Amino acid sequence: MSPKRRLTKQQQARIARHNQKRLDTSQGPDPAEDAIYLAAEPGLILSRFGKHADVEAEDGQVIRCNLRRTLTSVVTGDRVVFRRARQSQGGVDGILDAVAERTTVLLRPDFYDGLKPVAANIDRIVVVSAVLPEFSAHIIDRYLVAAEVTGIPPVLVLNKTDLLDASQQKALEDQLQLYQALGYPCLWLSAKQGQGMAELLALLQQGTSILVGQSGVGKSSIMNAILPELALSTQQVSDVSGLGQHTTTASRLYHLPGGGQLIDSPGIREFGLWHFSPEQVTAGFTEFQPLLGHCKFRDCKHIKDPGCAILQAVADGSISEQRYQSYLRILTSMAEDKPNHF
Ligand SMILES: Nc1nc2c(ncn2[C@@H]2O[C@H](COP(=O)(O)OP(=O)(O)OP(=O)(O)O)[C@@H](O)[C@H]2O)c(=O)[nH]1
Numbered sequence: 001m002s003p004k005r006r007l008t009k010q011q012q013a014r015i016a017r018h019n020q021k022r023l024d025t026s027q028g029p030d031p032a033e034d035a036i037y038l039a040a041e042p043g044l045i046l047s048r049f050g051k052h053a054d055v056e057a058e059d060g061q062v063i064r065c066n067l068r069r070t071l072t073s074v075v076t077g078d079r080v081v082f083r084r085a086r087q088s089q090g091g092v093d094g095i096l097d098a099v100a101e102r103t104t105v106l107l108r109p110d111f112y113d114g115l116k117p118v119a120a121n122i123d124r125i126v127v128v129s130a131v132l133p134e135f136s137a138h139i140i141d142r143y144l145v146a147a148e149v150t151g152i153p154p155v156l157v158l159n160k161t162d163l164l165d166a167s168q169q170k171a172l173e174d175q176l177q178l179y180q181a182l183g184y185p186c187l188w189l190s191a192k193q194g195q196g197m198a199e200l201l202a203l204l205q206q207g208t209s210i211l212v213g214q215s216g217v218g219k220s221s222i223m224n225a226i227l228p229e230l231a232l233s234t235q236q237v238s239d240v241s242g243l244g245q246h247t248t249t250a251s252r253l254y255h256l257p258g259g260g261q262l263i264d265s266p267g268i269r270e271f272g273l274w275h276f277s278p279e280q281v282t283a284g285f286t287e288f289q290p291l292l293g294h295c296k297f298r299d300c301k302h303i304k305d306p307g308c309a310i311l312q313a314v315a316d317g318s319i320s321e322q323r324y325q326s327y328l329r330i331l332t333s334m335a336e337d338k339p340n341h342f
Pocket residue numbers: 159160161162163189190191192193213214215216217218219220221222269
């Protein structure tokens with residue numbers, strides 16, 4: 001093994017000075033840059049695209065900034081330190097100096113590229129499902145596992161309830177009852193007719209939320225209903241292209257009229273679970289958590305193992321058979337779908 005390279009005293013001092021300047025928001029990293037930029041200020045990333053980001057300053061202004069090359073990961077929702085340029089250059093009006101530590105980060109497992117951060121500092125994941133194309137408790141369970149493992153509280157929204165007849169309604173009420181009993185807030189919605197929209201808005205008024213769910217469940221319809229600003233831009237896109245859909249996959253943060261933020265992130269609407277370990281999936285089932293460590297064998301897989309506390313709970317009905325079957329399906333699908341590098 002080669003000996004560790006030691007830094008000289010001068011090198012150490014230079015690095016220390018550099019780090020100190022980066023942390024000190026009252027001074028830029030390089031005094032020569034003060035001729036180009038104003039004082040550092042805190043900001044919020046609304047959107048990131050390539051080498052640029054739209055940063056919202058505390059006065060509400062949006063400033064398009066260049067990213068320092070040292071900043072490798074900057075995503076929508078990041079809290080940052082930036083400086084306005086004294087003069088606009090080529091449509092760019094500032095520079096992004098530093099990114100604050102994130103409370104949460106949503107990672108998108110890309111089949112080819114590995115894990116990619118797509119949004120940061122999210123307080124709530126709104127899992128949208130619908131009675132059409134088809135209601136699937138299993139898919140809801142996948143989203144719930146992802147949310148639990150990521151550490152962001154989920155909320156369930158059932159959309160298109162205007163299409164239900166009485167018997168379908170009863171069956172779905174039972175389904176949502178199960179999730180409600182697990183501690184997940186559930187909301188009945190019709191983005192089309194407006195039922196439940198006021199309750200949803202009230203829920204989104206605190207913190208930053210993101211909508212996820214399968215294609216066609218009505219995420220865009222919900223967003224357009226609560227964000228006139230977005231409805232307008234979608235409309236404009238549809239007028240030009242005739243496609244009526246977003247042409248970009250970039251995430252963007254919007255402020256809601258009565259408070260709270262909503263991140264529109266087409267790239268994370270459906271996410272895989274490849275990057276989770278089987279143990280994480282187990283822990284992602286909230287009702288399994290109190291039983292973990294109570295199985296007879298320490299390495300219990302909770303599948304066929306004798307003395308398994310989870311299997312026992314399924315047998316006596318305190319854990320729902322449906323949720324347990326969902327758990328098994330997730331484990332199987334992970335083993336089948338997993339790309340080599342996860
Ligand atoms: N009946 C009914 N239809 C709805 C409702 N909400 C949305 N839809 C319809 O469902 C279809 C899909 O809605 P979108 O909002 O595009 O769904 P999405 O989840 O954004 O789909 P992707 O963009 O593919 O991810 C559209 O034809 C909507 O008009 C609702 O509450 N009731």
